[in-house]
Amino acid sequence: MLLPPHLSTFLLLALPSAVRAVFQDEVGHIDYHYELLGVPQRETTFFHRPRRDEKASLLYTLSDVGVLGAVHPSSGAVLWRHLLNGTLTDGGGFLRAGEGENWVAGALGKSVHAWDAVSGRNKFWVDFSGEVRDLEIMEMTENGGRKDVLALFDEEDGSSTVLRRLSGDDGSVVWEFKETTKDIPLQVSTNVEKVFVISLHGNAAAYNLKVTVLDTLSGKRLDELVIGTKGDVHSKEDVMFVGANSAAPIVAWTDNSLQKLRVNVLGLKTRQEFSLPAGAVSVEIHAPHLVQSLPHFLVHIKTASGNSADVYHVDLKTGGITKAYDLPVQRGTGAFSTSSDNANVYFTRITNEEIVLLSSTSNAAIGCWPLKEGELRSAAIYGVSEVVKKTGSGESFAVRSAVVTDTDDWVLVRKNGEIAWSRPEGMTGAVAAAFAEIPENEDLVKTLEQEAHSNILAAYIHRVNRHINDLKYLPAYLNSIPSRLTSSILGTEVSFKDGKLARDSFGFHKLVILATRRGMFYGLDVGNKGKVLWSNRAFDIAKGDKWNVTGIHIDESAGETTVLGSNKDHVVFKTETGKIVDAKAPEAQVSTRSAALVNTLSGQVLLAVGLDGEISSPPADWTPGQTVVTRGLGGELKGVTFVAADGAKLSPLVTWTFPVPQGQKTVSIATRPAHDSVASIGRVLGDRSVKYKYLNPNALVLAAVDDAALTLTVYLLDTVTGQILYSSKYEGVDAGKPIECAMSENWFMCSFFGQYGVRDDPDQIVKGYQIAVSDMYESDQPNERGPLDDSDSYSPLDPLDVPGAGGASTLPSVVSQTYVLGAPISALQVTQTRQGISARQLLAYLPDMHGIVGLPRMLLEPRRPVGRDVTPAEMEEGLIKYHPVIEIDPKSVLSHERDVLGVEKIITSPAVVESTSLLFAYGVDVFGTRVAPSFLFDILGKGFNKVTLIGTVLALSAGVFALGPMVRRKQIDTRWNAPM
Ligand SMILES: *[C@@H]1O[C@H](CO)[C@@H](O)[C@H](O)[C@H]1NC(C)=O
Numbered sequence: 001m002l003l004p005p006h007l008s009t010f011l012l013l014a015l016p017s018a019v020r021a022v023f024q025d026e027v028g029h030i031d032y033h034y035e036l037l038g039v040p041q042r043e044t045t046f047f048h049r050p051r052r053d054e055k056a057s058l059l060y061t062l063s064d065v066g067v068l069g070a071v072h073p074s075s076g077a078v079l080w081r082h083l084l085n086g087t088l089t090d091g092g093g094f095l096r097a098g099e100g101e102n103w104v105a106g107a108l109g110k111s112v113h114a115w116d117a118v119s120g121r122n123k124f125w126v127d128f129s130g131e132v133r134d135l136e137i138m139e140m141t142e143n144g145g146r147k148d149v150l151a152l153f154d155e156e157d158g159s160s161t162v163l164r165r166l167s168g169d170d171g172s173v174v175w176e177f178k179e180t181t182k183d184i185p186l187q188v189s190t191n192v193e194k195v196f197v198i199s200l201h202g203n204a205a206a207y208n209l210k211v212t213v214l215d216t217l218s219g220k221r222l223d224e225l226v227i228g229t230k231g232d233v234h235s236k237e238d239v240m241f242v243g244a245n246s247a248a249p250i251v252a253w254t255d256n257s258l259q260k261l262r263v264n265v266l267g268l269k270t271r272q273e274f275s276l277p278a279g280a281v282s283v284e285i286h287a288p289h290l291v292q293s294l295p296h297f298l299v300h301i302k303t304a305s306g307n308s309a310d311v312y313h314v315d316l317k318t319g320g321i322t323k324a325y326d327l328p329v330q331r332g333t334g335a336f337s338t339s340s341d342n343a344n345v346y347f348t349r350i351t352n353e354e355i356v357l358l359s360s361t362s363n364a365a366i367g368c369w370p371l372k373e374g375e376l377r378s379a380a381i382y383g384v385s386e387v388v389k390k391t392g393s394g395e396s397f398a399v400r401s402a403v404v405t406d407t408d409d410w411v412l413v414r415k416n417g418e419i420a421w422s423r424p425e426g427m428t429g430a431v432a433a434a435f436a437e438i439p440e441n442e443d444l445v446k447t448l449e450q451e452a453h454s455n456i457l458a459a460y461i462h463r464v465n466r467h468i469n470d471l472k473y474l475p476a477y478l479n480s481i482p483s484r485l486t487s488s489i490l491g492t493e494v495s496f497k498d499g500k501l502a503r504d505s506f507g508f509h510k511l512v513i514l515a516t517r518r519g520m521f522y523g524l525d526v527g528n529k530g531k532v533l534w535s536n537r538a539f540d541i542a543k544g545d546k547w548n549v550t551g552i553h554i555d556e557s558a559g560e561t562t563v564l565g566s567n568k569d570h571v572v573f574k575t576e577t578g579k580i581v582d583a584k585a586p587e588a589q590v591s592t593r594s595a596a597l598v599n600t601l602s603g604q605v606l607l608a609v610g611l612d613g614e615i616s617s618p619p620a621d622w623t624p625g626q627t628v629v630t631r632g633l634g635g636e637l638k639g640v641t642f643v644a645a646d647g648a649k650l651s652p653l654v655t656w657t658f659p660v661p662q663g664q665k666t667v668s669i670a671t672r673p674a675h676d677s678v679a680s681i682g683r684v685l686g687d688r689s690v691k692y693k694y695l696n697p698n699a700l701v702l703a704a705v706d707d708a709a710l711t712l713t714v715y716l717l718d719t720v721t722g723q724i725l726y727s728s729k730y731e732g733v734d735a736g737k738p739i740e741c742a743m744s745e746n747w748f749m750c751s752f753f754g755q756y757g758v759r760d761d762p763d764q765i766v767k768g769y770q771i772a773v774s775d776m777y778e779s780d781q782p783n784e785r786g787p788l789d790d791s792d793s794y795s796p797l798d799p800l801d802v803p804g805a806g807g808a809s810t811l812p813s814v815v816s817q818t819y820v821l822g823a824p825i826s827a828l829q830v831t832q833t834r835q836g837i838s839a840r841q842l843l844a845y846l847p848d849m850h851g852i853v854g855l856p857r858m859l860l861e862p863r864r865p866v867g868r869d870v871t872p873a874e875m876e877e878g879l880i881k882y883h884p885v886i887e888i889d890p891k892s893v894l895s896h897e898r899d900v901l902g903v904e905k906i907i908t909s910p911a912v913v914e915s916t917s918l919l920f921a922y923g924v925d926v927f928g929t930r931v932a933p934s935f936l937f938d939i940l941g942k943g944f945n946k947v948t949l950i951g952t953v954l955a956l957s958a959g960v961f962a963l964g965p966m967v968r969r970k971q972i973d974t975r976w977n978a979p980m
């Protein structure tokens with residue numbers, strides 16, 4: 001994908017075999033990858049046989065984040081998948097498969113598409129102007145077996161309903177039915193003869209159902225039926241089911257208070273009413289989707305404490321509906337699914353204890369399999385099942401069910417009650433993540449705190465006692481030395497100590513805390529291939545809503561993590577186990593825009609920032625050590641400091657305001673990372689002079705676009721004074737494409753889509769993805785530190801009085817350069833290492849190539865000489881001649897050939913060893929690896945043969961021991977024998 005295939009093979013073959021081996025060796029050893037789909041939705045998940053003649057079926061789903069994919073039901077491996085919208089979506093969409101067809105049809109937003117069911121290759125993709133409301137496949141058509149797609153659209157902002165019949169071959173429109181009404185199109189359904197469009201007719205919370213009957217061949221209106229009385233239906237959500245493709249498709253809805261269920265057999269004018277048990281909180285209908293199946297359906301009723309079900313039969317001749325049988329109430333929510341095998345219809349009931357298989361004709365279970373104790377970690381909430389009737393002696397059935405649990409896992413339960421696989425699909429849609437150190441022994445932390453709070457003498461005695469006490473661990477420690485030695489020689493990593501998580505000496509072993517929009521949080525063990533250590537639900541988030549996490553703070557000493565939300569909600573849990581210590585559920589109102597992590601006298605704390613940028617008065621011992629920058633309602637930036645008000649409280653004081661200029665809109669803000677060690681304050685040039693870096697910890701980069709003028713302005717602000725330190729403008733920028741900035745050390749960069757001139761041809765303007773890099777120095781001249789030269793401290797609030805230059809003299813000298821990128825990048829991040837000695841890399845996601853790239857900082861150097869060859873002095877500095885285009889080198893793709901989908905954000909953390917930075921990416925997939933921007937200069941590679949090294953040293957020592965006396969004797973002999 002990155003190179004023409006023949007070229008990359010050629011390059012690979014040209015590499016010495018050892019180099020190839022290193023790559024192979026690293027993949028899967030230092031990195032880990034969860035290939036995810038998102039949580040499957042109830043209506044868009046099914047088993048389907050992609051080849052008519054073969055028994056094997058696959059599982060298809062269109063998930064709640066907008067990934068369409070196929071999964072192997074026996075292994076849980078992903079066969080193919082596509083992120084339909086390019087970015088994560090908030091549920092919705094449609095997915096259908098025609099019986100016996102080798103393709104599946106999907107729809108999302110304004111597009112309808114079809115995909116090869118085995119390979120996932122696109123068959124067609126058509127876009128329309130409205131939004132798709134429903135999709136069905138016409139099982140029976142006139143043209144010799146070609147199945148067509150029916151797509152229902154809401155167009156012209158809800159003022160017209162359009163139904164299109166699209167050819168199953170290429171998506172071309174066979175016919176179109178359009179109606180201009182204020183009715184709300186709901187669903188489309190079909191039986192052998194007719195097509196039905198179901199819409200809501202009426203206005204403002206008092207609707208009834210309208211069924212428009214169309215001719216399958218021409219799409220002409222045959223009839224229009226209005227069912228029930230006005231006020232039967234209050235909202236779209238009341239209509240719970242519209243069957244399709246069955247011999248007698250039905251539409252079912254409930255009244256507002258869930259007391260009555262009303263059912264209409266499509267095509268008839270009458271509706272039938274059934275009463276629901278008291279206390280029903282939700283009702284679902286399950287019915288077969290095959291024309292040849294018996295017209296039976298099941299109503300699943302949930303109450304606060306349990307669930308039950310009723311099975312109904314439809315009489316094909318009269319359209320009468322009768323209740324056939326009911327199923328007893330059971331604890332919990334339970335999950336039902338329907339499967340059909342020609343005429344037979346089966347219902348599968350899954351509870352926490354068992355799987356029960358029923359036929360639609362009788363309430364006697366035809367199979368019941370207990371689930372293995374504790375197999376299903378959490379309750380199944382919905383699922384799909386495949387029932388296979390085995391031929392042979394007697395009647396026997398095989399059932400497997402793919403269920404979604406209330407902890408957002410997707411689990412395949414086999415008939416024997418075993419879990420075949422479990423996919424942590426809930427990790428998609430993550431909204432925040434942070435690295436955490438593995439908590440140290442809690443007792444030690446407590447003891448240390450105790451020592452800190454007592455007087456010096458007592459603390460000293462306490463400490464000596466503690467060390468004496470520690471001696472009892474000495475024998476165990478001595479005992480462990482041989483195993484540690486062998487593990488270090490063999491390169492196996494110790495990740496557990498006494499069954500507990502333990503840190504390692506390289507600092508690779510950390511945790512990642514991940515919070516998702518569905519209200520779950522996860523703890524991943526980075527040192528152990530990203531294994532999910534625990535997961536827990538913070539809050540129940542309603543469908544369509546999301547948990548808006550504004551900040552995560554990990555308190556290393558207490559071993560606790562705090563997650564702050566936007567609706568005055570928070571949750572505090574143990575970092576090591578995920579056990580919730582304290583939680584407050586979200587309120588109805590959004591009140592927090594973001595959270596600021598500030599350093600205070602009592603450690604780091606998260607301050608909630610309100611919608612208009614205000615901060616409520618924090619307690620006095622939370623005095624932030626820095627100015628907090630917030631954003632007001634008008635988009636302006638404000639610098640807030642705190643002054644002591646009434647003893648116990650602090651009151652916020654706005655010290656400066658930066659109004660983003662008229663017409664401009666802030667698109668990205670970047671600051672230096674919290675951990676941004678700088679090893680050297682200057683850069684040594686080829687001629688041994690030094691350019692001093694402008695290292696302002698309070699600098700902030702703000703990118704603002706002007707939609708009308710198509711410009712991007714990048715401002716560098718001082719967050720203490722609000723002063724603009726530098727700004728630059730880029731023309732012809734497309735504000736619709738992502739713009740992102742990153743900052744580290746003494747440089748910052750922004751990526752955007754804009755125009756640039758071609759040097760040899762001033763008239764030619766080309767558009768492309770660009771990255772603008774700027775370096776900040778203290779002065780234009782090498783060996784000069786500008787006005788800051790002799791001062792050992794400096795305050796931007798109190799500028800130095802340099803004659804002739806005024807306060808502005810402390811502005812940085814900025815060197816900038818723009819590069820054109822071969823591919824768009826997003827999720828910018830910079831590597832972090834412990835001391836900042838290693839070079840830095842710009843990390844980014846490649847949305848087109850589904851990979852994560854590490855661009856060496858040297859490549860993006862703004863000082864690369866333009867239009868001339870490098871001088872020997874520059875070469876010594878490592879500079880290369882400027883070339884405007886940076887192609888993505890496959891060797892710099894850190895995810896190698898893995899297909900990493902939908903990355904929204906990348907986070908980094910330093911390891912203990914200087915060479916390495918840890919990387920973690922999330923969005924749809926979860927991916928992590930280690931990055932060594934200056935190579936592994938402080939670690940021996942896995943391929944390094946320590947045994948040989950030790951063997952050689954031993955052999956040499958033995959040689960020295962053996963040969964030493966001989967040599968000495970020989971020397972003495974020579975002296976004696978020497979002629980006088
Ligand atoms: C993705 O969704 C957004 C919002 O619904 C829409 O504007 C955009 O056109 C969609 N993109 C694609 C490629 O479908």
Ligand SMILES: *[C@@H]1O[C@H](CO)[C@@H](O)[C@H](O)[C@H]1NC(C)=O
Pocket residue numbers: 541545546547548565566567586587588589590
């Ligand atoms: C998340 O934010 C949206 C508005 O942006 C709000 O409507 C919703 O209530 C918030 N959700 C939660 C759970 O806080």
